[in-house]
Amino acid sequence: MSEKVLMKGNEALAEAAIMAGCRHYLGYPITPQTEIAAYMAKRMPKVGGTFLQAESEIAAINMVIGVSSAGKRAMTSSSSPGISLKGEGLSYLAGCDLPAFVVNVQRGGPGLGGIQPSQSDYFQAVKGTSHGDYRMLVLAPASVQEMVTMTFKGFDLADKYRMTVMLLADGTMGQMMEPVSLDMGEVTEYDKSWAVTGTNCERSHNIVNSLFLKPEELEKKNFERYEKYRVIEENEVMYEEYMMDDAEYCIVAFGIAARISKNAIDMARAKGIKVGMLRPITLWPFPKKEMRAIADRVKSFISVELSMGQMIEDIRLATECTRPVYLCNRTGGMIMTPEEVLAKIEEASKGGNN
Amino acid sequence: MAKVTFDKNRCKGCALCVGACPKGIVALSEEINQKGYHPATVTDEEKCIGCAFCATMCPDCVITVEK
Amino acid sequence: MAVVFEKPKALTDAVLHYCPGCTHGIIHRLVAEAIDELGIQGKTIGIAPVGCSVMAYDYFDIDMVQAAHGRAPAVATGVKRANPENIVFTYQGDGDLAAIGTAETVHSAARGENITVIFVNNAIYGMTGGQMAPTTLPGQVTQTSPYGRDTASVGFPIKVCELLSNVDGATYLERVAVNNVKNVKAAKKAIKKAFQNQIEGKGFSLVEVVSTFPTNWGLTPQKALDWLEENMLPYYPLGVYKDKFAEEK
DSSP states (O other), X not given: OOOEXXXXXXXXXXXXXXXXXXXXXXXXXXXXXXXXXXXXXXXXXXXXXXXXXXXXXXXXXHHHHHHHHTTOOEEEXXXXXXXXXXXXXXXXXXXXXXXXXXXXXXXXXXXTOOSSBOOTTHHHHHXXXXXXXXXXXXXXXXXXXXHHHHHHHHHHHHHXXXXXXXXXXXXXXXXXXXXXXXXXXXXXXXOOTTSOSOOTTTSOOOEEOOOOOSHHXXXXXXXXXXXXXXXXXXXXXXXXXXXXXXXXXXXXXXXXHHHXXXXXXXXXXXXXXXXXXXXXXXXXXXXXXXXXXXXXXXXXXXXXXXXXXSHHHHHHHHTTTOSOEEEEEOOTXXXXXXXHHHHHHHHHHTTOOO | OOEEEEOGGGOOOOOHHHHHOTTSOXXXXXXXOTTSSOOEEESOGGGOOOOOHHHHXXXXXXXXXXX | OOEEEOOOTTBOSOOOOSOTTOXXXXXXXHHHHHHHHHTOGGXXXXXXXXXXXXXXXXXXXSEEEEOOTTOHHHHHHHHHHHOTTSEXXXXXXXXXXXXXXXXXXXXXXXXXXXXXXEEEEOSSBXXXXXBOOTTOOTTOOBTTBTTOOOHHHHOOOXXXXXXXXXXXXXXXXXXXXXXXXXXXXHHHHHHHHHHHHHHTTOOEEEEEEEOOOHHHHTSOHHHHHHHXXXXXXXXXXXEEEEEHHHHHO
């Protein structure tokens, strides 16, 4: 076991990116993720990397496209309104089958919203950041240690599947300090013979492109890409179960909401209520099969989220509406207390109207 | 002595070469190429000085000039 | 007899999709000739825009990236920063570079990115069928300025070289045209210099090429060349707008 160091979530994430071999950070300031940029501005020159503050979120994501096209690991980070601006680039990354690592340290919305923690970009991350048929792999860490491990793994998955991996954090995860181990092991190198590095007049030219004017070709591309997504759904689902062995009620929560829920579960257990939690670590692919199986042995689900109720729709889909799904939520930058979650658990245990 | 060769089926008959020729010996042909255009051609190759003005103005790399 | 003029090696054999007489083809060739003459085909990366020249990636026999509308300089920045030994250029039209991509253009110049930008100004949007561009002349009729560009309502054209000449980070800015043999030869020289600058690490070079669009101007190719001369060149005077290293001599 390696030595642990006390680090802030945003900075731990940035250091993990460097350990993952990322030498190009392209970003634009926005609260509450600016520590990532500030850390990179300090660190990148020391490791022979590039930190570049772009003129906009749009330029930053397109610089990521450039670096990734050239076969190098690249990342950008932002917060909710900035991710909206990056939407265009995220669609092009998908259309070009380029790897990229993108962090969203979510804040409340819509519009300029606020700067306090939120999970209201769930739809944006897992359903549709931008136009066209595509998916991003979405990782939701619930501790500073997971900010590190998910960043390291995120870069690997991005290269492995040639797609965008989004780390969906929130202001709390970013600002929180916890002891972390930075022992991540070796970086796996993937074939990047598709990259634009110059033909050296020895091979036919590589083209990184998302334009397919013939509909039959575009359709073929999309079918191929969705076959890749199917493989990911088969192999890359990550989740954690907490006290689910004998659970009659199942909380589903990710990120900071999952940590609050753990406290509430402990309080409920002390009162004799058999409640547990399924915490998705990958929001896409969503742990659908696991949730469907759980539905056969619990009485109801409770979705705990910092939004008006977004993930709850996926819970209903995954469980095929076989069980009631309660919603325990705060939004706009407000965070629920464990007592509020406990109250919802008690309501569910009494079988109240959801 | 100069030789100018037109890749007939690449030509779109835009005639920019016609206007560029200082000797006035480039013209559009009566025939129709695979694309359906009247391709450019040389009417009197004897007079060609190999200046490559025609090729310089050609947008489609139709013309090769030898000298 | 020796070959004195032929298709450059840095162009593929693909037949260009451009309309008859469209000068994009000439500009493609000049870029390819510069790449050939500088011996950089094997290490040059091109960034294609959105617009008529979107499919430039099929025409240049070099590694290519197709960028989102206006974002080519940002993509080029990424490619160049990733592999500085590569020679990186963007090929952009007026809508791409001077409207939707204005920020990327100005800021890549301001950073002094060591890239080459080939800017084709034909005063109109081509791919979408002839709408008003940021460079459309006052009074010029287009699909979206059917009564002529009314400067009181939609403002004035953007003169890119003049605008960027005030950006300290820019190294070399020249406006050329491809309406006659003499100007084409001058354009070639400027384009080659813009690549040479990058090879020498001199920073941001942009060549604005005043170009024609016979189809959307509603003119024959030859008449389009005359229209360019009579209408565009008075508004967009040719010449070197900035040459940082010449000034230092």
